[in-house]
Amino acid sequence: MASVTLTDLTKEFPGAKPVTDVSLDIRDGELIALLGPSGCGKTTTLRMIAGFIPPTRGEIRVGDRVVSGKDGVVPPEHRRMSMIFQSYAVWPHMTVFDNVAFGLKMRKLSASDVKQRVDRMLDIVHLKTLAARYPAELSGGQQQRVALARALANEPETLLLDEPLSNLDANLREEMRFEIRRLHDEFGITSIYVTHDQAEAMVTADRVVVMNAGRIEQVGSPEDIYDRPATRFVASFIGMNNLLDCRLASGKAIIADTPLAVEGATQTNTNGSLVLAIRPHEIELYSQTARPSDTTNILPGTVTRQSFLGDARDYLVDLINGQTVRVSARPAMRASVGESVWLRLPPASCKLLE
Amino acid sequence: MAIVRRSLLLIALALYTSFAAGPFVWAAMMSLRTTTEIHRNHFAFPNPAHWDKFSDAWFKSNYAVYFANSVQVVVVAVLILTVVGAMAAHCLARYKFRFNRVIYFILFSTIIFPPQITIISLFQILVQYGLYNSKLGLTLVYVAIQLPLTIYILESFFARIPADLFDAARMDGYSDWEIFWRVALPIALPAVATTVILNFILLWNEFLYAVVLITEEANRTLPLGIQRFLGDTQEDVGMIATGLMIAIIPVIVVYAFFSERLIQGMTAGAVK
Numbered sequence: 001m002a003s004v005t006l007t008d009l010t011k012e013f014p015g016a017k018p019v020t021d022v023s024l025d026i027r028d029g030e031l032i033a034l035l036g037p038s039g040c041g042k043t044t045t046l047r048m049i050a051g052f053i054p055p056t057r058g059e060i061r062v063g064d065r066v067v068s069g070k071d072g073v074v075p076p077e078h079r080r081m082s083m084i085f086q087s088y089a090v091w092p093h094m095t096v097f098d099n100v101a102f103g104l105k106m107r108k109l110s111a112s113d114v115k116q117r118v119d120r121m122l123d124i125v126h127l128k129t130l131a132a133r134y135p136a137e138l139s140g141g142q143q144q145r146v147a148l149a150r151a152l153a154n155e156p157e158t159l160l161l162d163e164p165l166s167n168l169d170a171n172l173r174e175e176m177r178f179e180i181r182r183l184h185d186e187f188g189i190t191s192i193y194v195t196h197d198q199a200e201a202m203v204t205a206d207r208v209v210v211m212n213a214g215r216i217e218q219v220g221s222p223e224d225i226y227d228r229p230a231t232r233f234v235a236s237f238i239g240m241n242n243l244l245d246c247r248l249a250s251g252k253a254i255i256a257d258t259p260l261a262v263e264g265a266t267q268t269n270t271n272g273s274l275v276l277a278i279r280p281h282e283i284e285l286y287s288q289t290a291r292p293s294d295t296t297n298i299l300p301g302t303v304t305r306q307s308f309l310g311d312a313r314d315y316l317v318d319l320i321n322g323q324t325v326r327v328s329a330r331p332a333m334r335a336s337v338g339e340s341v342w343l344r345l346p347p348a349s350c351k352l353l354e
Numbered sequence: 355m356a357i358v359r360r361s362l363l364l365i366a367l368a369l370y371t372s373f374a375a376g377p378f379v380w381a382a383m384m385s386l387r388t389t390t391e392i393h394r395n396h397f398a399f400p401n402p403a404h405w406d407k408f409s410d411a412w413f414k415s416n417y418a419v420y421f422a423n424s425v426q427v428v429v430v431a432v433l434i435l436t437v438v439g440a441m442a443a444h445c446l447a448r449y450k451f452r453f454n455r456v457i458y459f460i461l462f463s464t465i466i467f468p469p470q471i472t473i474i475s476l477f478q479i480l481v482q483y484g485l486y487n488s489k490l491g492l493t494l495v496y497v498a499i500q501l502p503l504t505i506y507i508l509e510s511f512f513a514r515i516p517a518d519l520f521d522a523a524r525m526d527g528y529s530d531w532e533i534f535w536r537v538a539l540p541i542a543l544p545a546v547a548t549t550v551i552l553n554f555i556l557l558w559n560e561f562l563y564a565v566v567l568i569t570e571e572a573n574r575t576l577p578l579g580i581q582r583f584l585g586d587t588q589e590d591v592g593m594i595a596t597g598l599m600i601a602i603i604p605v606i607v608v609y610a611f612f613s614e615r616l617i618q619g620m621t622a623g624a625v626k
Contacts, residue, residue: 050525052524076521077525082526083522085521091522091537092519093537093541102523103526103527106528107527147522
């Protein structure tokens with residue numbers, strides 16, 4: 001078990017800078033998710049931690065051991081880490097048992113010790129009955145379980161997971177999220193989990209690190225990230241799809257000449273350009289005739305597009321200043337294209353971002 | 355309709371089989387007949403069958419020696435080719451280093467030279483290094499001429515193995531050397547078997563380099579032994595056929611043993 005500390009970790013290629021000054025303290029036994037769109041540098045960061053990519057600058061420490069820094073780089077095989085790959089990466093020429101035993105044989109354990117430990121791992125990932133099978137005879141989910149058993153059998157100090165569920169179908173993915181969290185709670189291994197799926201990060205991780213363009217945008221608990229996004233990028237990435245340009249006057253956000261009460265308006269610096277962030281399902285939609293009784297924070301608009309999604313109705317509404325707002329309303333709330341409507345933006349749901 | 359298609363297919367297969375196997379059956383029949391019998395009737399069945407021709411060839415015509423020489427030279431050459439070829443292919447397919455593609459291209463481009471171009475200088479080099487007329491010399495030449503093609507075939511196969519499989523092994527504590535032997539080579543086995551069978555058959559039948567580089571009776575390989583029955587004025591057709599049959603047996607054995615893997619290797623790209 002060990003903490004992992006990244007200090008000013010940077011990777012440069014000629015003409016590209018996939019990771020810039022990433023500093024992060026990962027506590028002993030913590031499961032941390034690196035979340036971001038493809039190309040944000042999360043996988044490069046993980047592969048630097050694993051030792052497959054030498055950093056251009058910066059330091060990586062595991063516990064009090066420097067595994068990568070000015071004085072050199074420890075090769076992956078000596079970092080006491082295990083890794084789970086998106087492609088599962090189970091060896092096709094070995095049985096399930098041999099796959100899990102492979103790393104143990106390296107460590108010159110006796111045959112009976114190896115067997116005992118492999119059996120226990122396969123039991124934990126519910127694959128005991130398939131020990132003699134070859135990977136080609138297993139489903140994707142089972143192969144990923146083999147990879148999990150193999151990684152845990154080595155008793156690593158750090159577990160690295162690189163988009164481990166992205167190749168699985170949706171149902172299995174949800175099941176495996178909980179499975180990974182369960183295994184983490186059982187073994188308590190410091191884990192770094194790379195994903196582009198925010199729900200996956202929220203379910204599995206203790207803390208989420210949102211990355212964009214090679215930099216860390218925000219680090220926080222899933223609740224922090226969801227409720228208190230620090231930047232426009234984080235807000236839009238976690239589903240605050242509406243970023244409305246506004247200006248600030250006497251503690252209120254002004255959109256289309258209408259002052260709106262907004263949470264956190266007072267702390268915000270008024271110099272730069274500002275946006276008001278709000279999730280589509282937090283906006284209330286009213287028809288022209290049914291103007292809400294609570295008249296704070298209401299804006300008029302015109303429906304330009306609507307689509308029915310089963311459990312919700314999606315609307316695009318143009319405000320009078322031309323900005324477009326996405327609203328996710330109850331299925332029963334019907335409005336046709338071209339109809340004038342009222343939007344109510346509850347103050348508690350509005351976040352002001354620079 | 356299905357019956358028509360089926361019978362057409364069967365006819366085509368029968369025609370192709372007789373086309374491919376006919377000469378072999380003919381030579382097999384001749385191997386049991388004397389040259390006089392063959393001259394009387396080229397296509398008759400061996401009646402009586404002269405099985406003693408095989409022992410004559412083996413003991414009186416020195417085939418035991420040729421056979422042993424062939425086995426020694428070809429097995430060692432194929433062994434070296436397989437190990438060195440696989441290592442080079444793995445290296446070229448997996449590791450990024452400066453001039454990787456340049457080395458690959460230079461290796462591969464040597465395939466375009468016909469052997470006649472290099473054989474005279476090769477002869478000179480072997481004479482100077484004291485390798486002329488020796489089995490070691492012939493073995494080294496065989497390795498050299500077949501290595502580029504071996505690397506070419508294996509490289510394309512190794513390059514298709516996902517890098518994650520190697521990365522996973524490194525995370526498990528294995529070094530590059532161990533990963534080659536325990537992950538890369540076993541996964542590439544179908545392709546390796548393809549090159550083994552290809553190299554074995556090619557070198558087993560190799561004549562040109564052998565006839566130029568070997569003159570001593572004790573170092574002759576099988577194709578040179580068959581040549582001995584081609585006299586200056588008269589050919590001993592019956593004994594040539596017998597010699598061919600002796601020479602072909604190991605090829606059939608090797609092919610039968612590796613052919614399943616060979617087909618796997620050739621179709622691996624098609625399935626995925």
